[in-house]
Amino acid sequence: MRRAALTALLLAARPALGEPPGPAPEPPLPEEAGPEPAEEAPPEEGLPRPGSLPAPGEVTQPPPQPQGTRGAALSFVLPVISYLPKTGIAAGVSAGIHRRLPGATRPTSFFGTAVYTADRQELLDLAADCTFRGGVTLAARARALNYPDRYYGIGPDTPSSALEHYTRRSIELEAQAEVPFPGVPHLRVGPRIDLRAEEIVDKDPGGDLAADRVSGADGSRAAAGGAAVTWDTRDGPFWPTRGTLAEAFYVYAPDGLSRTGAYGRGALELRHFVPLPAGQVLGLDAYGERAQGAVPFTLLPHIGSTRYLRGIREGRYRDDLSWAVQAELRAPLFWRISGVAFAAAGDVAPRVADIRPERAKVAGGAGLRYRLTDEGANVRLDVADSRFGVQLYLLVLEAF
Numbered sequence: 568m569r570r571a572a573l574t575a576l577l578l579a580a581r582p583a584l585g586e587p588p589g590p591a592p593e594p595p596l597p598e599e600a601g602p603e604p605a606e607e608a609p610p611e612e613g614l615p616r617p618g619s620l621p622a623p624g625e626v627t628q629p630p631p632q633p634q635g636t637r638g639a640a641l642s643f644v645l646p647v648i649s650y651l652p653k654t655g656i657a658a659g660v661s662a663g664i665h666r667r668l669p670g671a672t673r674p675t676s677f678f679g680t681a682v683y684t685a686d687r688q689e690l691l692d693l694a695a696d697c698t699f700r701g702g703v704t705l706a707a708r709a710r711a712l713n714y715p716d717r718y719y720g721i722g723p724d725t726p727s728s729a730l731e732h733y734t735r736r737s738i739e740l741e742a743q744a745e746v747p748f749p750g751v752p753h754l755r756v757g758p759r760i761d762l763r764a765e766e767i768v769d770k771d772p773g774g775d776l777a778a779d780r781v782s783g784a785d786g787s788r789a790a791a792g793g794a795a796v797t798w799d800t801r802d803g804p805f806w807p808t809r810g811t812l813a814e815a816f817y818v819y820a821p822d823g824l825s826r827t828g829a830y831g832r833g834a835l836e837l838r839h840f841v842p843l844p845a846g847q848v849l850g851l852d853a854y855g856e857r858a859q860g861a862v863p864f865t866l867l868p869h870i871g872s873t874r875y876l877r878g879i880r881e882g883r884y885r886d887d888l889s890w891a892v893q894a895e896l897r898a899p900l901f902w903r904i905s906g907v908a909f910a911a912a913g914d915v916a917p918r919v920a921d922i923r924p925e926r927a928k929v930a931g932g933a934g935l936r937y938r939l940t941d942e943g944a945n946v947r948l949d950v951a952d953s954r955f956g957v958q959l960y961l962l963v964l965e966a967f
Contacts, residue, residue: 647680650961655685670700689713704755707742715769718776721867721886723915723926731774735865737765743795743816754798761791761818765865782827783863789825793818793833801840805964806897806936806943808848812838828861832868838967850895852967854913858887870913870928874966877911878930878951878958886915890922893967903938905945909966929953934960 644662663678675697682690694708714735719725740762745755766786770777776784794817801810817833834856841849854875856868868889871879875891891913899905910931916922932951939946949960 647682649963650959657682657684657688659683659690668697668699671698672702673698687715702747702755703745705742705744708740710737710739712737712739716882718774718781718864719883720775721781721864722917723884723886723923725884731771731776732769733767733771733776734769735765735767737763737865739763745795745797753800754796756794756796759793759795759816759818761789761820764788765863767865781864782861783865787825787827787863787865789820789827789830789863791818791820791824791830791832793831801838803943806938806945807838807840807850809840809842811840812836825861827863830858830860830862830866832856832858832862832866834868836967845898847896847898850897850967851892852894853890853892855890856888862887868915870915873960873962875911876913876928876930876953877909877949877960877966878932878953878955879928880955880958884915884928887917888919888922889913889915895966897936900935905936905938906933907936907947907949908933909949909951932957939963 642662642664644660647657647659647661649657659680659682661678661680663676665674665676665678667674675695677695678693680690680692682688682692684690689712691711692708693710695706697705699705712735714737716733716735718731718733719727720729741760743757743759745757748754748756764786765783765788767776767784770784775781779785796815798811798813801807801812813836815833815835817831819831820829822829834854836852836854839851841851843849858866858868864885867885868887869882869885870876870889870891871883872881875893891911893909893911895907895909897905897907908931910929912924912927912929914922914924914927930951930953932949934947934949936945936947938944944964947960947962947965949962949966951958951960
């Protein structure tokens with residue numbers, strides 16, 4: 568029962584392909600005091616990669632399932648409760664199935680989640696993450712949002728006084744397929760598509776959004792296509808103890824398939840995990856994203872969130888380029904409990920030449936992990952601090 572409960576929470580909480588862009592917090596300027604008000608944090612960038620993983624502190628991998636055999640299926644229908652600075656309390660229901668397909672080296676998951684938050688945000692999320700015989704993978708996600716949110720402008724120095732409220736109503740479909748690259752172990756490549764239709768309503772009068780001075784302020788529709796590549800040597804996706812993950816994607820929406828005009832966007836992420844004495848693990852992560860053309864403002868690269876710069880609210884800073892680096896020390900404590908300490912820095916800029924590392928936003932903190940499954944998936948409680956003050960995160964799965 569405990570494993571079933573965790574897997575349900577895990578699948579309910581883990582995003583499939585990307586998090587809906589939205590405002591995030593900046594360290595308070597002199598006119599600010601205390602933490603940002605609660606607001607929802609959309610799901611995060613990156614395909615979920617299910618599979619087994621060692622318990623905290625262990626460095627050995629679980630025995631692989633024999634090729635050509637089926638793993639036991641796990642199905643569930645369970646309530647979902649979470650807390651984030653951007654949403655406050657969120658509640659809903661999750662249902663799905665988790666099993667290993669014949670000949671696959673990792674489990675396959677199908678799930679659906681419906682959530683309502685204290686900030687009156689509504690989310691319906693349907694996702695599939697499949698691994699087939701021979702290492703072929705397919706991840707797809709369909710999502711519908713009714714999402715009150717905040718906009719502070721574009722650039723690394725937008726003041727809190729620029730705050731504008733709005734509501735996103737969108738339907739999104741993202742899909743990515745990858746096949747092993749011949750002759751290169753652990754490398755997969757394949758196509759990616761992003762389809763979306765978005766309406767922006769309930770805008771504050773007199774602001775840039777109401778005046779349609781921002782790309783996508785009057786809504787957007789687009790079909791983008793491109794490619795993705797992944798190199799993964801980690802010993803597990805949930806709580807890695809060693810190995811490296813490198814992921815990159817790029818998609819382009821031509822003028823005829825985008826209401827706002829042609830645009831492209833891409834991202835690169837590098838993760839590395841180093842085993843240390845006494846079962847400790849050092850995780851290192853670097854992320855960069857770039858957008859060009861008439862990108863809707865809700866898709867602009869940004870910093871902050873449950874993954875990058877915890878303690879800074881999702882989308883508080885956005886521009887044509889974003890970058891973030893972070894480190895996390897993970898240590899087993901007792902029973903199923905582990906502890907972590909983390910620190911991060913990042914920023915946004917209009918161009919690479921405008922990046923100023925000395926002016927980066929910083930955040931850090933500590934947390935606890937409760938291991939719910941023998942595969943290593945955790946409930947995480949993070950307390951993060953920045954110039955905004957202290958923020959609390961209660962979620963399932965790691966930031967990276």
